[in-house]
Amino acid sequence: MWRVLAACWLALLVLDAWRIAAKHPPVTTRRPVVVGIVAVVALVGAYLGYGLLGRAAYDDGVAAQGRGDCATATGRFNAVTGPYELTLSSDVAAADRGLVECADFTGAAGSDGETAVERYVRFRRDHPDSPLGPIVHDRLIETYTTWARGLRDEGRLADAIKVYRDLLAEDESFAPEVADAYLRLAKAFTAETPVGVNGATTALEAIADDFGGTPSAEEVPAAFDALYAAATAPLAAGKPCQVVDVLAFFAGRTSDVAAKVAGDAKNRYPRAMLDCGLNQLRDGDGSAAVATLDRFVRTFPGHGDLPQAQSAQLAAQVAVGTGARVPVPAPLGAGGPITITFYNTVNSSITIKLAGSTAHQFTLPPCANCPESYAPGAGEAACDSPVGRPLFAVGLGEGTHHVLAEFEDSGKLVQQFDASPGGFDLYCLYVERER
Numbered sequence: 001m002w003r004v005l006a007a008c009w010l011a012l013l014v015l016d017a018w019r020i021a022a023k024h025p026p027v028t029t030r031r032p033v034v035v036g037i038v039a040v041v042a043l044v045g046a047y048l049g050y051g052l053l054g055r056a057a058y059d060d061g062v063a064a065q066g067r068g069d070c071a072t073a074t075g076r077f078n079a080v081t082g083p084y085e086l087t088l089s090s091d092v093a094a095a096d097r098g099l100v101e102c103a104d105f106t107g108a109a110g111s112d113g114e115t116a117v118e119r120y121v122r123f124r125r126d127h128p129d130s131p132l133g134p135i136v137h138d139r140l141i142e143t144y145t146t147w148a149r150g151l152r153d154e155g156r157l158a159d160a161i162k163v164y165r166d167l168l169a170e171d172e173s174f175a176p177e178v179a180d181a182y183l184r185l186a187k188a189f190t191a192e193t194p195v196g197v198n199g200a201t202t203a204l205e206a207i208a209d210d211f212g213g214t215p216s217a218e219e220v221p222a223a224f225d226a227l228y229a230a231a232t233a234p235l236a237a238g239k240p241c242q243v244v245d246v247l248a249f250f251a252g253r254t255s256d257v258a259a260k261v262a263g264d265a266k267n268r269y270p271r272a273m274l275d276c277g278l279n280q281l282r283d284g285d286g287s288a289a290v291a292t293l294d295r296f297v298r299t300f301p302g303h304g305d306l307p308q309a310q311s312a313q314l315a316a317q318v319a320v321g322t323g324a325r326v327p328v329p330a331p332l333g334a335g336g337p338i339t340i341t342f343y344n345t346v347n348s349s350i351t352i353k354l355a356g357s358t359a360h361q362f363t364l365p366p367c368a369n370c371p372e373s374y375a376p377g378a379g380e381a382a383c384d385s386p387v388g389r390p391l392f393a394v395g396l397g398e399g400t401h402h403v404l405a406e407f408e409d410s411g412k413l414v415q416q417f418d419a420s421p422g423g424f425d426l427y428c429l430y431v432e433r434e435r
Contacts, residue, residue, distance in 0.1 A: 010040075054084030058091040061098055068135040070102035077102070101130045109139065113147045117166070141170050148181070157185040158199075179211035186223055195231040197246055201253065208257040220257055228261040235268070241276040244269075244292070270300045274309050278328050281312055286319030286326070307331035315355035321404040322414045329359040335395025338419045342394070343386040345379075345430040347372050348408035352429075356419070357397030364390045364429065366408075373410070373433035383428030407431055 061076030080095035104126065108119035120140040124133065144167035151160035164178040186203040189196030204220050204227070211217055228250060234242035250258070250265035277292035293313035300306065311332040319326040336358055344350050344364035354360045367389050374382055396419040405413040410431045417427070 179216035289316035336397035356401030379430035
């Protein structure tokens, strides 16, 4: 705008000079006119030269910026905003922006790792049209690469992969290197004790899904086999409880690359869970056995080993209720040569869990013609005959059996007895209570 005002001012001077000349006789010498013309030409020339010098300084600064030479660019931009500021050109404001860009660029270039990345990313957001843009892009890739490789070489593979993922957004040519980091991570998880199944699987499936054309992808099937073998090794050592959750995890994999191990895990998973529950029962850990066998019954309701699981489940419940160490019984529904008949002599139902060589659970209904309880010391006399009382007969094998009987509103009976050929064949249940 100031240039328009200056032109108008000069035009007014010319008009004023013409007006004055028209009122006065012509001069006899041209010297004043020549001096005036020379002065005007000199003034205009000085202005043009001043402006051209300012423009040249700005162009030099932009060129230096484009080369990433912010030291030179800053000096030239300072000239534009300093000595050449009076040109009032748009270059002055542009030079100010250039100074800010160079300051931000220099700050980023003087940083390392995460700080440098944050500053370069912020630079691109704040200065999208800067001549430094291509250089910032290259520097950002270089910083990501150095940072990621440093983390990788320190063994911080998970952190390295996070940086590599950001690097891929800038340059996809690093895909093989990123896939290699994933493969290293999977192998590191495989070598852990216990095996890092989840982390290793996630890494291998990431290679198969995102880096299919890389050399690392060719190693994924073998790496999956090695992972599965390491994770299920306790099974061969007779420790099925250590692999139940591992097999459940592998059995649930749906990716193509995990199809082989998933199929094997589905076959081995039920038996491993059952063996775990049986081992817990043998070891006297009834509570753990109950939880494991309950899980088996819920998870595999149609499995061929369900009767064995239900029998052991019942035995584990008896073990918890009686505090006894109960052996693993035969599958549910199996009987034995020794018949024991249980009968109820009170007017309330009784639920009985019995475990030994076989396991049984049944409920004796109330005895309609019997009292709710007997006086202390009189209950045994009520067991004179089972005739007319609710009965339930079970076939048992020889040996010790544990009884857990739950009387309606009367608590529990915890007892054990030995079954043997020619021994007693009746088991009477009654309640004694002070009246």
